[in-house]
Amino acid sequence: MSAAAPGADALAAYRPALRPGVLLSDALLHGAATVHLIKDTDSDSSFKVGPKEHFLIARMDGEHTLGEIGEAYAQAYGRRLDHTRWQQILRMLGTRGLLTGAPARTSAEATGGPGPAASATPRRGVLRGSIRLVADADATAARLHRAVGFLLAPGWMVPLLTALVAMEAVIALRAGELLQATREVFTNPVLLTGLATLLWFSTALHELAHAVVARHNGGKVAEIGLRWRFPVLIMYCTVDNYLYLGSRRQRINTALAGAVMNLLFLLPFCALWLFAPLDDPTHDAFGALLLLGSAQALAMLVPLPPLDGYRIAGQLCGATELAASTVTYLRLAARRDPAAAGYPRRARTAYLGYGTCAVLALVLVLAAVVAAVVHLLPA
Structure with missing residues (x-):
């Protein structure tokens, strides 16, 4: 007993700290289980832990001793962790390179395969592939956020969202007229080409909106690029730590940003449609854009297998x-x-x-x- 006591005392006084590059997610449902995700941004590896393990790991901030963490755990779960269990937990975190002082793991060590340098180039082919449009997507997102981030303030968002609700009400009330306009546009190749171009441009803004809102919420944008699945060519935006944003509200806002941007894109065209002469060919084009653009945006909200990656x-x-x-x-x-x-x-x-x-x-x-x-x- 006396020989083991000093080790136990030293362990209780230890103040573990996660490395700065380690991210923890909120509780998520995964099948029947509630899990938390832990990601090492240095090696880009991640794994799942249960609520009890997350309770312990989330308190490893360098400020709390293991004794204090263990006391909080005992109060929450009604049991204490013994010396052996603490050693197992610390050994697991240290082996994965998650604790300060432990050597960081590379992607090759984490996955047993090649590191990021070997896999950074995306696979491309004639029928499918992708290409990055910017070398530093996070810096690009930061510049966009500095330029338009003020629109995310309540003073701007409330009137904009009110305008969107009014626009959707107009579209619903005049859906028959918009369907007729769409029919006319589909018989005019020139107007149809312009309509398709505007819809594609709105999808590009959709992805950039994800990037701006993610950056506003503390996310890191990993890639902005083009992806093709013949014959479709679309933009994409990848938020590296989307699941690890600070709260569920931030994740929902980031996910909603694309659909809201699609609808905001339609606002000026709604005004043009309302005031354009009925015999002007652009009147039908604007009407078709309103109908199809709204359908495109609202499809992202439909609870089907996810159309949107967020x-x-x-x-x-x-x-x-x-x-x-x-x-x-x-x-x-x-x-x-x-x-x-x-x-x-x-x-x-x-x-x-x-x-x-x-x-x-x-x-x-x-x-x-x-x-x-x-x-x-x-x-």
């Missing part, structure tokens, strides 16, 4: 891989598999709610598409 519905439910997890749970529930009953209430509520909304959304989308096609067909 998974708006998933962030609202606090879940990762929401569509796949929902399908898995619904299959288990349909078979009355005992494993379905093992899902916690929070997970069952999220997956059942998402599944129900997804089915209803799919029915409404299909009904809207059928109605639009019937309306656009020649009489």
Whole structure:
């Protein structure tokens, strides 16, 4: 006992600290489990831990001793960690290079494969591939944020969002007129080409909006580039630490930014459409742009398998891989598999709610598409 006591005392006085490049996420649903993600930005490796492990790791800030962390853990979970368990936890964090003083791991060490230098060049082909448009995407996002970040203040956002609601109300009330305008545009190759160009430009602004809002919320933009899946060519933006932003609200705002930008892009065209002469060909073009642009933006909000890489519905439910997890749970529930009953209430509520909304959304989308096609067909 006396020989072991000094080691235990020294361990209790130890003040562990995570390295600055280590990020921790909020609680996320992953299947039946609640998990937290931990990412080492130096090696770009990440892994999942449970709520109890996260409780301990989140308090390793160099200010709290293991004794203090253990006391807080005992109060929260009703049990104390012994000397052996602490050693296991510290050994695991040290081996992964997550603690200050431990050697940082490279990507090759973390994944057992080549490091970032070997995999930095994206794979490209004629039918599919991608290319970066800027060398330093984060610096580009910072410059954009300095230029337009003031629009994210409530004094600007409230009137802009109010204008968007008014615009969508006008579109809903005059949907028949807009459908007729769209039909006319589809018979005019010149107007149709201009419409497609404007819609593509709005998708580019969509991605840049993700970058600006992510930067506003403390995110790091890893890439801005072009991606093609023949015959489609689109811009993309990758926020490196999106899941590790400070709060769920910040993640939802970042996810919503693209759809909101699509709608903001339409505001001046809505004014032009309202005041353009009815016999002017551009009147139909602006009307078609309003209808198709709104449909494009609102599609990002539909709780189907994510059209947008930022998974708006998933962030609202606090879940990762929401569509796949929902399908898995619904299959288990349909078979009355005992494993379905093992899902916690929070997970069952999220997956059942998402599944129900997804089915209803799919029915409404299909009904809207059928109605639009019937309306656009020649009489």
